[in-house]
Amino acid sequence: MSSSTSTRTEHQAAVSPTEAHDLAHAFHERAPERKLLRFATAGSVDDGKSTLVGRLLHDSKSVLSDQLDAVERTSTARGLDTPDLSLLVDGLRAEREQGITIDVAYRYFATQLRTFILADTPGHVQYTRNTITGASTADLVVILVDARTGVVDQTRRHAAVAALLGVPHLLLAINKIDLVDFDEAVFDRIAAEFDEYSRELGIGEVTAIPISALHGDNVVTRSERIDWYSGPSILEHLETVELTDDAAEGPVRFPVQLVIRPRSDAFPDYRGYAGRVAAGTVRVGETVTVLPSGRTSSISGIDTPDGPVDEARAGESVTLLLADDVDLSRGDLIVGGQGDLPEPVTEFTATVAQLADRPLRSGQRALLRYGTREVRVIVASLDHLIDIDTLASLPAPSTLSLNDLAQVTLRTVDAVPVEPFRPRGAVGALLLVDPADGTSLAAGMVGNRRESLHASEVRRPAALQKDGRPA
Amino acid sequence: MSFWTGPRGGSAGGTGLATRKSENLRALESEAIHILREVAGQFERPVILFSGGKDSILVLHLALKAFYPAPLPFSLLHVDTGHNFPEVLEYRDRVVAHSGLRITVAKVQDWIDDGRLTERPDGTRNPLQTVPLVDTIAEQRHDAVIGGARRDEERSRAKERIFSLRDGFGGWDPRRQRPELWNLYNGRHAPGEHVRVFPLSNWTELDVWNYIEAEGIELPAIYYAHRREVFDRGGMWLTAGEWGGPKAGETLQTRTVRYRTVGDMSCTGAVDSDAAEIAAVIEEIIATRITERGATRADDKVSESAMEDRKREGYF
Numbered sequence: 034m035s036s037s038t039s040t041r042t043e044h045q046a047a048v049s050p051t052e053a054h055d056l057a058h059a060f061h062e063r064a065p066e067r068k069l070l071r072f073a074t075a076g077s078v079d080d081g082k083s084t085l086v087g088r089l090l091h092d093s094k095s096v097l098s099d100q101l102d103a104v105e106r107t108s109t110a111r112g113l114d115t116p117d118l119s120l121l122v123d124g125l126r127a128e129r130e131q132g133i134t135i136d137v138a139y140r141y142f143a144t145q146l147r148t149f150i151l152a153d154t155p156g157h158v159q160y161t162r163n164t165i166t167g168a169s170t171a172d173l174v175v176i177l178v179d180a181r182t183g184v185v186d187q188t189r190r191h192a193a194v195a196a197l198l199g200v201p202h203l204l205l206a207i208n209k210i211d212l213v214d215f216d217e218a219v220f221d222r223i224a225a226e227f228d229e230y231s232r233e234l235g236i237g238e239v240t241a242i243p244i245s246a247l248h249g250d251n252v253v254t255r256s257e258r259i260d261w262y263s264g265p266s267i268l269e270h271l272e273t274v275e276l277t278d279d280a281a282e283g284p285v286r287f288p289v290q291l292v293i294r295p296r297s298d299a300f301p302d303y304r305g306y307a308g309r310v311a312a313g314t315v316r317v318g319e320t321v322t323v324l325p326s327g328r329t330s331s332i333s334g335i336d337t338p339d340g341p342v343d344e345a346r347a348g349e350s351v352t353l354l355l356a357d358d359v360d361l362s363r364g365d366l367i368v369g370g371q372g373d374l375p376e377p378v379t380e381f382t383a384t385v386a387q388l389a390d391r392p393l394r395s396g397q398r399a400l401l402r403y404g405t406r407e408v409r410v411i412v413a414s415l416d417h418l419i420d421i422d423t424l425a426s427l428p429a430p431s432t433l434s435l436n437d438l439a440q441v442t443l444r445t446v447d448a449v450p451v452e453p454f455r456p457r458g459a460v461g462a463l464l465l466v467d468p469a470d471g472t473s474l475a476a477g478m479v480g481n482r483r484e485s486l487h488a489s490e491v492r493r494p495a496a497l498q499k500d501g502r503p504a
Numbered sequence: 505m506s507f508w509t510g511p512r513g514g515s516a517g518g519t520g521l522a523t524r525k526s527e528n529l530r531a532l533e534s535e536a537i538h539i540l541r542e543v544a545g546q547f548e549r550p551v552i553l554f555s556g557g558k559d560s561i562l563v564l565h566l567a568l569k570a571f572y573p574a575p576l577p578f579s580l581l582h583v584d585t586g587h588n589f590p591e592v593l594e595y596r597d598r599v600v601a602h603s604g605l606r607i608t609v610a611k612v613q614d615w616i617d618d619g620r621l622t623e624r625p626d627g628t629r630n631p632l633q634t635v636p637l638v639d640t641i642a643e644q645r646h647d648a649v650i651g652g653a654r655r656d657e658e659r660s661r662a663k664e665r666i667f668s669l670r671d672g673f674g675g676w677d678p679r680r681q682r683p684e685l686w687n688l689y690n691g692r693h694a695p696g697e698h699v700r701v702f703p704l705s706n707w708t709e710l711d712v713w714n715y716i717e718a719e720g721i722e723l724p725a726i727y728y729a730h731r732r733e734v735f736d737r738g739g740m741w742l743t744a745g746e747w748g749g750p751k752a753g754e755t756l757q758t759r760t761v762r763y764r765t766v767g768d769m770s771c772t773g774a775v776d777s778d779a780a781e782i783a784a785v786i787e788e789i790i791a792t793r794i795t796e797r798g799a800t801r802a803d804d805k806v807s808e809s810a811m812e813d814r815k816r817e818g819y820f
Contacts (some may be wrong), residue, residue, distance in 0.1 A: 066526075066527065067526055067527065067528055068527060068528070069527070069528050069531055097792070097793050097794055097795045097798065098793040098794060099794050099795055099798030100795060100798070121659075136663050136678060136681065137663070137683075138655075138659070138662040138663050139655045139662055139705070139706065140655075140656075140662060141655070141656045141706070141708045143708075143710075148528045150706060162683050163683065165683070165685065166683040166684060166685050169685040169686050170685075170686060170687075290538070290541040290542060290544075290545050291541050291544055291545050291571075293571060293572075293573070293574045294574060295573045295574040295575065297573070297574075297575075299573065300573045300574075303573055303574075307541050307570070307571075308538075308541070309534060309537075309538040309687070336572075338533060338537065338569040338570075338572075339525075348531060348534055349530075349534050350533075350534040350535075350537035350538045350541070350570070363545050388682070388683045400692070402688050402690065405542075405545065459686035459687060459688070462685065462686045462688060463688075464685070464688045464690060466690055466692055468692070469694070470692075470693070470694040470697075471669075471690060471691075471692025471693045471694065472682070473682045473683060473690050476683065476685045476686075476688075
């Protein structure tokens with residue numbers, strides 16, 4: 034009979050009812066403190082990235098049997114002996130036909146310790162914009178290299194993108210370690226080479242792990258075949274890497290999305306400012322300034338989806354109530370703290386990545402999206418191109434082409450309270466939009482990113498005991 | 505349990521397993537609310553697709569929260585295939601009346617009656633929904649259409665943006681997708697085009713159920729185990745009805761089942777289940793080895809690219 038018959042009968046067959054019950058309870062008990070890690074994968078075309086993602090999903094039991102059945106059917110139809118796990122992740126007809134990943138896909142899985150959102154990005158150089166897209170929200174980027182070839186151009190490119198975007202953690206997965214006879218010296222040489230490069234880029238933290246994605250060594254479970262390595266597997270590292278909440282630190286940034294004014298009998302005078310805290314922690318009683326007008330007031334209340342609270346942290350969608358009646362609308366920025374306020378300016382520099390096929394040129398008019406603000410902008414000048422391998426400055430071209438990185442100067446019609454890019458919470462992130470049809474032309478970060486990067490080191494993770502604790 | 509009406513208005517009691525929202529659920533809720541508020545900020549005529557299914561119920565719930573205490577700035581749209589579960593239509597009408605919302609119901613039958621659509625030989629109406637959907641969006645000049653689709657449902661949906669540009673025919677071109685960075689959502693579009701918005705993109709089936717439990721959201725009864733007359737077609741338990749089943753050779757039997765998804769009766773299958781209340785449903789989802797759509801949607805099995813092909817034609 035058809036495979037769909039087995040679908041029905043297997044519906045509950047994976048574990049016994051008692052086991053399911055215990056599993057559900059264990060899972061739920063952990064739920065309140067289970068944190069979310071967003072990560073992205075990057076790697077050159079033949080480094081086995083799809084295999085790694087497929088292996089990670091498969092071995093962490095995140096692939097369900099009907100998905101696996103579909104992969105097996107397609108693999109068999111193509112005459113393959115073993116299921117091609119990359120079919121799990123290549124979702125578009127064109128991707129399956131060509132056997133390559135074209136566009137970013139997002140995948141979801143959870144373990145007892147964490148919930149994961151994986152941005153699975155293409156490796157081809159012509160899809161660099163998609164790597165940037167995936168990395169823009171990532172807490173960690175996994176960069177895959179082939180142990181036989183080591184660090185290649187794409188490795189440097191992806192590391193440079195991660196550095197530019199300020200991704201706090203990098204994981205260097207040295208794959209196909211079985212094909213170099215599990216040689217520790219090969220691992221150390223590649224890790225050292227990457228170390229040197231990442232220092233130049235000023236990458237925050239790098240962890241190197243030897244793996245075989247095809248055979249599953251050190252992907253989910255630690256491999257006994259790599260006895261000289263005593264650190265965590267990739268999944269263990271993803272589960273335990275320290276997540277800092279830097280977005281919640283520092284002064285408050287709150288781009289106003291909407292004014293909530295019910296004008297109803299129950300709420301005749303209610304006037305709230307809806308938005309999502311981009312950075313900092315906002316508290317009732319705090320003095321705030323509204324930009325660009327510069328008027329000050331204080332927070333008289335914070336409403337959340339679950340009722341009023343005393344404070345709200347970065348990432349939370351809330352509605353702020355102010356003590357004074359100030360003129361405030363969508364696009365304004367509420368900032369906390371007394372010290373350095375972002376100063377509204379009409380001219381500033383930004384590092385941009387060209388997203389669209391149509392070129393960007395000096396003198397071009399566009400719309401600038403900054404937080405919830407939308408304002409007309411002119412590309413005053415293309416200052417210099419950024420070498421995507423080294424982040425070095427190159428002479429400015431006459432136009433920017435797809436996937437180019439460049440520093441530009443932007444001039445806006447109205448003053449915008451921009452400030453240098455801070456990756457967590459995406460303060461300082463911008464979008465240039467074509468007003469004619471809405472095409473996203475370029476994405477960018479305010480300020481000179483190259484100068485703001487600082488040095489760091491690559492490290493082999495600390496040896497772990499069997500229970501996963503540091504030795 | 506009652507339909508949610510405002511902060512602290514719902515019962516957050518739960519049934520034992522989860523009595524409060526996890527950090528993860530609160531993050532997903534904040535993200536969805538941010539997205540819904542961006543829709544209100546960027547568009548003139550947004551509409552929520554509301555079928556009475558759990559995902560659209562969740563979208564409506566989050567939207568009511570996003571603008572509370574102001575009224576919902578969106579109307580609702582339901583494409584009624586004519587083969588909907590009566591329990592779901594009753595739920596839909598009750599929620600709409602209770603919340604004082606405006607809803608447009610586009611009936612596939614009307615399109616068949618006036619000749620704009622032709623009934624398929626197999627009687628399945630799910631694929632026919634696309635035309636009434638796209639026609640109604642054009643007639644009512646909606647510039648944003650909010651849906652409950654999730655990226656974990658299906659692999660072409662995993663490629664979907666949160667703000668997804670559609671052409672003048674409602675079609676999705678995966679190669680024309682705009683990169684979406686940080687949380688800067690770009691709703692600008694050319695005249696005639698519109699944007700589909702998916703606030704639940706980053707939710708999984710389990711997240712949806714955990715949130716429904718934590719918030720005490722009422723669902724149509726068919727999501728919970730009940731006795732029902734069903735018959736086997738193509739390996740799925742379909743419910744008997746005027747839509748064209750059972751046919752000769754297909755035998756009715758009474759089983760204890762529930763639904764994981766709700767759609768057109770001709771292609772939405774039930775699963776055997778004793779899960780009569782939400783904690784049991786959640787346990788069942790944690791234990792299952794079959795995806796939501798794999799277990800209950802016949803139309804996704806038509807070909808390897810069934811969903812992608814329908815989305816290209818304008819399906820949500």
